[in-house]
Amino acid sequence: MEFAQLLILLCLSVAVWVLAAGDVAAARSPGCANVAWCGDVEVPYPYGLERQCAIHRGFHLNCSTVGGATKLLWNKVEVTKISVKDNKAWTKTYISRQCYNQSTNKMIYDNAWINLTNTPFVVSADDNKVTVLGCNSFAYIRSNDYIFGCMSTCDDTSPKNGSCSGAGCCHANLQRGVRYYKGFFNILYNTTDKKWWTTPCNYVGVIANEAFNFSTTYLNSTMFYDIEGSQKPTVMEWAITQNTCEEAKINKNTPYACVSNHSHCIMNDAGYACKCSSGYEGNPYIIGGCTDIDECLDNVTYPCVGICKNTPGSFTCSCPRGKSMIGSVCVEDKKSTWMAPVVGASIGLVVLVVAITCAYSIRERRKLQCIKQKYFQQHGGLLLFQEMKSQQGVPFKIFSEEELQEATNRFAEQQVIGHGGHGKVYKGLLKSNAEVAVKRCMIIDEQQKKEFAKEMLILSQINHKNIVKLLGCCLEVEVPMLVYEFIPNGTLFHLIHGNHSGHISLDTRVRIAHESAEALVYLHSCASPPIIHGDVKSTNILLNGDFTAKVSDFGASILAPSDESQFVTLVQGTCGYLDPEYMQTCQLTDKSDVYSFGVVLLELLTRKKALNLKASEHEKSLSVVFLDAMKENKLEDILDDEIKNDENVEILEIADLARQCLEMCGVNRPSMKEVADKLDRLRKVLHHPWAHKDPEELDSLLGEFIFGQLRGYQGTENSSITERVSMGVESGR
Incomplete structure (x- = not known):
């Protein structure tokens, strides 16, 4: 009992010392070796047998002689092995026990504990288990936040050697990151029970998995504690500090430990540690400590049945010539005897196909070039x-x-x-x-x-x-x-019949008609030789940004023939605009353009399409509807509502001009020059200052203008319409 109390006091003093020591960084002496030895135990850096040779105080170890044996000690705890690769240390720690003393009829308790707070170590949860022995034992260890334990009895099942599943022995897993624990027992039987005589002791402790093998002799004797020793192997996991990798890199109090090339920082249950990169081995805590693994020297870990070639951080494995890799084995390549001819033939075939393809492509390109040249000349x-x-x-x-x-x-x-x-x-x-x-x-x-x-x-x-x-x-x-x-602003057709339903003034309509007429006059009279458009329609009159008319599409145009034998041609154009005389005679003349232009004038006056296929048979053609309205004096019924209240005289003039353009006989139609001049005069009337005077004064001035025009048109075909207009003015219409 006194010995157990002495152990507890000793462990308590050790924990206090470690807490006081902390993780204060110290400069490593240049004379320190990278590896030291204590007996047959290797002590690699970051550990050191001298304070100045360890990375900090938590890694300072002592090499002492105890009972004639050399032992490596960490604060009185024996260390039997250190692994830099795994960041683990194998130690011996005390276990707790309770034993029945038959002479005193009392229980003897030894409650061992360990405190690793503020040290580089934690108890490894992967390599250790809480182990409980005994036939009357419900034992456990208690950490700061957890209790780990199990119940071991011999009531239902007889204990067996090597089995630790509850009969005489049981295991419990540890929580990760345990730095402190202490053993406890709950008595399952009273002290007068004779079972205590045959199985006097119960045990609980943290024991390494690889170091424990259950024996039934542990139950009916005290040899597990007395003979084999009260200290049992325990694996500790260690880290440089409890910081994260990111914190360690910027921590000025403790130097960053991963100093070797081909090394990196890792996190384990204790904190941050270092590891050599894949394909490298050695000590990552030493400059240049991580060296390349020559995998070709270790055929067991890195099997290669072929030709092994070491590379930095890795290796390659290939088969000799004439063999191929199947799985991980090089076998004789049965295809090698005929592979070369086959490969050669395949390559030759590919070359032949490429050559034929290129030749065909060149031939087709030349053929296409010849066709293009033929068309060009044609x-x-x-x-x-x-x-x-x-x-x-x-x-x-x-x-x-x-x-x-x-x-x-x-x-x-x-x-x-x-x-x-x-x-x-x-x-x-x-x-x-x-x-x-x-x-x-x-x-x-x-x-x-x-x-x-x-x-x-x-x-x-x-x-x-x-x-x-x-x-x-x-x-x-x-x-x-x-x-x-x-030309960016679309066509006249779109302006007249589009869905935008915008207002188009009479002045704008007359201006577009006049500009289009001037273009046709140029083609008929000024071009050398003269040009007949052949497809005058609202879709072939384009409008630029300021709605200036631009006549386009000479797809149906022909040069005016030099003799009558060239007059005959195929009928082409657009329904609704075609000259009836042209359709009968197949003779395209400049008067054919006049007829088509007359239909465009109707579109401007009525805002109706030249051909309405949905209407009745008699009303499909806009020109037919217009001529009927003129005969019946019902012009207002087909005029666009937007211009009905505008200058009625000018509208009548335009309507009569359109009627003349739509004459069935071409010789009775005016020339495009006469049409353009007429529209020009109407534009001037619309722009004359009297257009803004009151109606009575306007009627008087307009009458004077028309009579003046009448004198200038004596003997012409236009006199009839002038007379009608002058009569309308005199009657006050």
Whole structure:
């Protein structure tokens, strides 16, 4: 009993010393060896047998002679082994016991405990178990926050050697991070029970798993404690400090311990420690301590049945020539005898396929180039080049197909800005960042193919503010593509019939009509040779930013024929705008453009479409409805509501002009020059200052103006409408 009390006092003094010592960093003496020895026990750094040779006081060990034997001690606790690789130390700690003294009929208690608070150590939960021995024992150890124990009896099952499952012996697992514990017993039988005579002692302690093997002789004698010793093997886990890795790297009080290359910090139950990286071994606490493992020297840990080659931190294993790896074994390669010919043949086949593919690709490319050259010549490309060379300064370019494909994102549907009877129009962006409209035609007749280049050269010389500029063409395709300047504000059709339902003043309508007429006058009278548009309609009149009209789409245009034999052509154009005379005779003349322009005037006056397929048979054609309304004096019924209350005289003038344009016989229609002049005079009337005077004064001035115009039109076809208008003014309408 006195001995047990002495042990308890000794452990208490040790814990107090460790608490006082702390983890104060100390400089390591240059003369300290990386490894010291105490008897046959290796003492590696960070431990040291001298204070100045340990990383701090918690790692200072003593090498002492006790009872004639050399022992390595840590604060009176014997240390039998230290592992830097595992950051563990094997020690011997006391166990607790209670034994029955038959002579005194009393129980003897020895309650051992250990306190590792503020030390580098914790009891390893993986390598130790709480072990209880005895037939009358309900024992446990108590830590700060936990109780670990079990009950060992011999009532139901007889104890067996090597078995520790409750009969004479039992185990309990430890919680991680235990630094303090003490053993306790609960008596299961009273002291008068004769069972105490045959199994007098119970034991409880923390014992290493690998060091304990149960024997039944431990139950009926005291040899487990007296003969084998009161100290039992216990594995401790250690760390440099209780800080985390991040804290350790910035802690100025204790030097960071992981100093070797190829080492890293790890966290265990005690705190932070160091470990060599994978493929390296040694002491990570010493500069240069982690060295490369030569795996080729350890065929057991790193098996390699082939050719082993060591690499930094790893190794490679390959088979000799003629053998292949199957699983982890090199076997004779049965394919090696015929593999070379097969591989050679395979490579040859691949080379042959690549060569054939390349040859085919080159052939197809040349074939495509020949086709492009054929189309280029067929469309008169050489002639066009010669003419452009002879006429210096012609602002016209011959584009390649690749250029236009790149500009239109390979003619993507998202780039389509218009559809027509002759093809689609795509928005494009050239490399010069110039926006263009690319017309991709669908068909072209043989006669047009022959004359195409000549006509393109003539069209390229058209320079009028109200005509969309033709910038160039592409001739190396089956049907040539035309490149125009891009007009951003849509078409007249969209302005009139779009869903925006915005207000369009009479002045704006007349201005657009006049500008469009001027463009057609230029084509008919100023171009050399004259040009017939052939498809005048509201969708072919574009509007720029300030709503200036730009006539476009010469897809149906032809040059005015030099003799009557060239007049006959295929009927083409747009339903609702087609000249009835042209449909009967197949002769396209400048008066055909006049008829189509008359339909555009009707669209501006009525805001109705030229052809309404949903209407009744008699009301499908806007021109038919208009002419009927004029005959029945019901013009107001079809006029756009937005202009009904505007200048009625000007509206009547425009309506009568449209009627003249829609004459069935072409010779009875005015020329585009007469139409443009008429619209110009109406614009001037609308802009004249008297347009803002009160109605009575306006009627008087307007009458004077019309009579003046009448004198200037004596003997012309327009006299009838002038007379009707003058009568309307005099009657006060």
